[in-house]
Amino acid sequence: MDIRPSAPELGDTIAVIVQSNQGGTAQPTVQLNGQAFPVFPLEAGRFRALLPTSPLNSPGRYLVQVIGDEPTRNLAVWLKNRHFSVQRITLPPDRASIEGTPHEFERVATFKQLVTPERHWQVPFLRPSQGRVSTPYGVRRYYNGVFARDYYHRGVDYAAATGSAVIAPAAGRIVLVGRVRDGFRLHGNTIGIDHGQGVASIFIHLSRIDVTAGEVVQAGQQIGGVGSTGVSTGPHLHWGLYVHGVAVDPVPWRYGGIG
Ligand SMILES: [Zn+2]
Numbered sequence: 001m002d003i004r005p006s007a008p009e010l011g012d013t014i015a016v017i018v019q020s021n022q023g024g025t026a027q028p029t030v031q032l033n034g035q036a037f038p039v040f041p042l043e044a045g046r047f048r049a050l051l052p053t054s055p056l057n058s059p060g061r062y063l064v065q066v067i068g069d070e071p072t073r074n075l076a077v078w079l080k081n082r083h084f085s086v087q088r089i090t091l092p093p094d095r096a097s098i099e100g101t102p103h104e105f106e107r108v109a110t111f112k113q114l115v116t117p118e119r120h121w122q123v124p125f126l127r128p129s130q131g132r133v134s135t136p137y138g139v140r141r142y143y144n145g146v147f148a149r150d151y152y153h154r155g156v157d158y159a160a161a162t163g164s165a166v167i168a169p170a171a172g173r174i175v176l177v178g179r180v181r182d183g184f185r186l187h188g189n190t191i192g193i194d195h196g197q198g199v200a201s202i203f204i205h206l207s208r209i210d211v212t213a214g215e216v217v218q219a220g221q222q223i224g225g226v227g228s229t230g231v232s233t234g235p236h237l238h239w240g241l242y243v244h245g246v247a248v249d250p251v252p253w254r255y256g257g258i259g
Helices: 102-113
Strands: 002-004 013-019 029-032 035-037 039-041 046-052 060-067 073-079 086-089 132-135 140-143 156-159 165-167 172-178 189-196 199-206 222-225 236-243 246-248
Touching (some): 013 029, 029 046, 102 172, 172 199, 199 222
Antiparallel strands (some): 039 046, 060 073, 156 236, 165 222, 189 199, 199 236, 236 246
């Protein structure tokens, strides 16, 4: 069993690579502290599971178990703590916020849970915008002095001019296209790419959408334009990278750090 990276920290995607003892095709199960994650074949009796982590995980010791390929293998992994910067947000008490619609929340939630067997993605992922990073992954918030326990910035923001190109960071199938006029009031114009095997990208606040649902896109292909639709304070691209429904840090994926 091989674990990459060997010293993971909060937000990392942990790749567990298993060589089957039988050299056969019996597919093992990989669990992280008892929670099972999908396993996909690589080649020659090897399998891989991707285990997402986020700033909401507690740092410390985790148990990775490979079951179903006797004997059961156990490995302790130490998830390192990591500092995330903090934003302090002041909201008026009578905040008349623009809330999202049930329609957009339902469609985005369904998108994040999608696990399809074909792997479209390859590392390293490409930068989806040429804009500078304006808000990194994982930033935590205080609202009116109270720590928002469940909040972290679930992606990377790039500041760029309205209409500038957004490209697919990796190949995949377009499985979510949402527009403001269809009820995407919070996310704005939105594209979701299924990269396969539980890995998916979401792009929100777009000025325009250049793809259609069901289409397969290649890494580097233009998919839309940077914008400020939905609840947004200025033109920027928000890219969220999800692994089995958890927003992970995209940066290691950009530099080939996924085994
Ligand atoms: Zn963002």
